[in-house]
Amino acid sequence: MTSSKWLKIIPVAFIMYMLAYMDRINVGVLMPYIQKDLNISASSAGDIAGIFFVGYLILQIPGGILATKWSAKKFIFILMILWGLCAMASGFVQTEGQLKVVRFLLGVAEGGVWPAVLILLANWFTIKERARANAFWMACLPVSAILMAPISGLLLKNFDWQTVLILEGIPPIIFAFVWLAFIDDRPSDAKWMDDKERTKLLSDLNAEQSKSVKSQGYGAAFKNKTVWGLVVMYFLWMTGFYGYTMWVPSVVSTFTKDPATMGWLTAIPFTFALVGMVVNSIWSDRRLNRVQHVVTPLIIAAISMVAGQFVDSPVLQMVLLSITAIGVYAPYGPLWAIPTAIIPAGVVGAALGLQNAIGNLGGYNGPKFVGVLKDATGSFHAGFYFLAASLVLAALLTWFLGRTMNVQKANVPNKPTINKVS
Structure with a gap:
């Protein structure tokens, strides 16, 4: 190095x-x-x-x-x-x-x-x-x-x-x-x-x-079904990701009225998120596995989000908020290794642009729907169920894309599966 x-x-x-x-x-x-x-x-x-x-x-x-x-x-x-x-x-x-x-x-x-x-x-x-x-x-x-x-x-x-x-x-x-x-x-x-x-x-x-390989441009990316699968997956993930990130301080504010204490408490889940992000990326590299290291954290995050709606203890809520933070942040490293593995080289550059551009609109979708459901129901419960559902759908779509491409590559000699991409 x-x-x-x-x-x-x-x-x-x-x-x-x-x-x-x-x-x-x-x-x-x-x-x-x-x-x-x-x-x-x-x-x-x-x-x-x-x-x-x-x-x-x-x-x-x-x-x-x-x-x-x-x-x-x-x-x-x-x-x-x-x-x-x-x-x-x-x-x-x-x-x-x-x-x-x-x-x-x-x-x-x-x-x-x-x-x-x-x-x-x-x-x-x-x-x-x-x-x-x-x-x-x-x-x-x-x-x-x-x-x-x-x-x-x-x-x-x-x-x-x-x-x-x-x-x-x-x-x-x-x-x-x-x-x-x-x-x-x-x-x-x-x-x-x-x-x-x-x-x-x-x-x-x-x-x-x-x-x-020379880029085939955005026209080729727009016509590629796998690219759109990744775009939708990223949109669903960002819906859960930014819905959580935006509203978690408001949840923490119910634990204390002191703004300084709220700020310190809000930092706790994100500290665990950093550890989870690093550990998951290293583990993914060692196992040469991408899909499992995206799917598993997203499912864990969804489960902890739902579980958090059934506990009243601030300590337990903080534990579940921290587990959720690990789950929504951990996929970052492995996820960005997937497009280069399953998309043709001439299309991947434009595909990454579309994935990040359109997928990030989930950053509007998550906070907005949590707010709408908060107004309609008077609590964060329904909003967090919505975010959990988005994360589950993102996990399922990631698993489906990985499985589909593994089947395709299994028919091509000497081609590694997506779970063996470095």
């Missing part, structure tokens, strides 16, 4: 996206206070949280194109400034409608970051290294929740929710200049890199590129 690029690229990308993910965590922590101050329903609260993902869709595909043809470094720098300004603007809103507009624009600004970072990492890490690079980077998701939930809670103890949003919009703007100073688009631009190290890396990357 070449050390310099791992120490130079990954930590900066990690912090950058951790700041982006903060905007999906803090809204959950702040939501009880936003609802009270703006006098809005749980359904409207779901809209406020979820409309972010409608905006998020817009730059998913253009973001990858701009990062490839122009500069991932400069593109992300501009987006960091824009999302920081949008995050700060959230603190100046006076109405529900204004908050929805700003959250939508925040989603637009952050939507181009994910595909741009994947392009950046592909410019720096070989195929053999890329899974680890992606995994180290994606670990920022639970880490962001672990850190930002307590920070938001502590800030709430001293400031109102508007001021908290303004304060939490400042770090991305500052860190944008750190990003600009430390990140280079490709090894050939990196003055800090040893010449021998750079030459070897560029040689390896060029050799891989010369063997790569």
Whole structure:
């Protein structure tokens, strides 16, 4: 493992996206206070949280194109400034409608970051290294929740929710200049890199590129049934994932009225989520198995979600919330190894774009329906049943896709099954 690029690229990308993910965590922590101050329903609260993902869709595909043809470094720098300004603007809103507009624009600004970072990492890490690079980077998701939930809670103890949003919009703007100073688009631009190290890396990357299959574009991806199976599966998973992430602070707020305590308690499930995410990815690599390591956590999460509706003890509820967090986060590593295993090489790039773009709309679906059902029934029970059902359907669809492709590959000599994909 070449050390310099791992120490130079990954930590900066990690912090950058951790700041982006903060905007999906803090809204959950702040939501009880936003609802009270703006006098809005749980359904409207779901809209406020979820409309972010409608905006998020817009730059998913253009973001990858701009990062490839122009500069991932400069593109992300501009987006960091824009999302920081949008995050700060959230603190100046006076109405529900204004908050929805700003959250939508925040989603637009952050939507181009994910595909741009994947392009950046592909410019720096070989195929053999890329899974680890992606995994180290994606670990920022639970880490962001672990850190930002307590920070938001502590800030709430001293400031109102508007001021908290303004304060939490400042770090991305500052860190944008750190990003600009430390990140280079490709090894050939990196003055800090040893010449021998750079030459070897560029040689390896060029050799891989010369063997790569030319992309058949989005037209081919749209026509591929397996691609749409993965899109639907990801949509169902994100429905459960973001429905849980958005509403878990509101559930925890029923345990305590102190915002700082609520923030610390909210961090507990996400701490277990980080451990589960790392352990499941390592275990999946050792077993060379992907499907089981996606299906099993999703089923466990669904069961614990349902079980949580039958207990009254805050301690037991926290235990079940933690098990659910493990289940909804753990599939991240193994899941992103599946598309490259079951989709033709010429289609996989566009397929990943569609999967992330359309599938992330589940981030609107989950919070919204939990809010609607909360308003209709007066409790979170029905909403969490809905999220559990989404996770079960995602697990079944993953199992079906894996089984279908195993059958197909069994008829082709020397082809590994999906459960033997490295």
